[in-house]
């Protein structure tokens with residue numbers, strides 16, 4: 001009840017949610033009853049979980065932030081959602097996002113712009129901006145997002161919460177609307193590392209519905225966080241931390257630089273040694289990512305044809321039906337990505353763009369591998385600046401893409 005009243009207070013200012021569950025109290029009472037009866041309950045018992053709207057849920061609409069799926073209801077729960085429910089988590093609602101995950105601010109949502117809870121004139125980041133803002137404003141306790149090139153990490157940073165992008169394959173993508181299948185992962189937001197670890201533990205693990213999900217055993221990510229006094233016990237003693245030099249060069253705000261050096265000294269206090277490390281080919285990450293992500297999306301989004309899913313614009317003739325449904329259903333950013341991707345994949349340009357971008361992927365993997373030969377952990381800022389003003393970058397796609405420079409490289413690795 002207290003979360004419902006908090007929602008009615010905050011949501012008119014924030015617009016984090018595209019849909020709020022109408023069975024919230026009933027779901028909570030069911031868990032209460034289980035506890036009263038002394039039945040076993042899962043680690044998420046009574047925990048309110050927000051779910052990004054490109055992750056399918058059977059009981060609520062799943063629009064992907066797109067008009068083409070307005071009012072669409074999936075016939076099943078995504079595996080991550082099913083696992084949350086099995087561990088007694090309560091779905092509070094579906095959170096706003098840039099259409100199909102394409103964007104960095106939620107301004108590319110077809111429905112609404114989410115505000116940053118710390119300053120309503122600023123964006124919460126994106127594409128999982130609704131999930132980050134909802135946790136930051138304590139509208140829910142934890143939330144699920146998706147990260148293709150930074151969409152969990154960057155909004156977490158902009159909203160001051162913990163955001164975790166798991167390794168590709170750690171969490172099943174079954175029921176996540178595909179943006180770029182070789183990069184997409186479902187990730188978690190929380191107000192603490194421990195909470196985020198608990199949620200990750202629940203949703204991780206192999207899934208027979210996703211052939212790319214990993215068979216590796218799932219460690220209990222949260223077990224290490226109980227009542228450790230980090231400063232006294234120095235659990236990080238001896239860890240070698242590499243601060244990526246190229247992430248602190250020109251174009252990075254001074255405030256970001258000083259936050260990172262503060263974090264580096266804190267790690268030193270906890271027993272780490274921090275040294276600078278260079279990742280050559282740093283600047284290649286951004287163009288390679290945008291070629292690959294657009295190419296994959298141009299193929300993935302072909303399923304939205306006005307016939308199989310979502311909204312249809314009636315036309316006398318089949319091609320016109322496809323064209324009109326897509327022209328009306330897709331927003332401008334998505335149309336631009338499809339055009340870029342189709343161009344990069346077309347016969348005459350494939351070698352020059354797509355193939356080269358795949359080669360860059362290999363180069364990037366090598367540079368990370370080398371850096372990790374000498375270091376246990378690498379650190380960098382999440383973004384070159386703090387949250388932008390709403391509208392500041394909306395009409396300048398290249399400036400918007402440039403803001404992803406820190407996060408896209410690690411997405412290009414499947415593993416190191």
Ligand code: GLN
Nearest residue numbers: 101102103148149150151
């Ligand atoms: N901002 C990046 C993009 O628009 C990353 C998005 C994401 O991770 N889904 O592609």
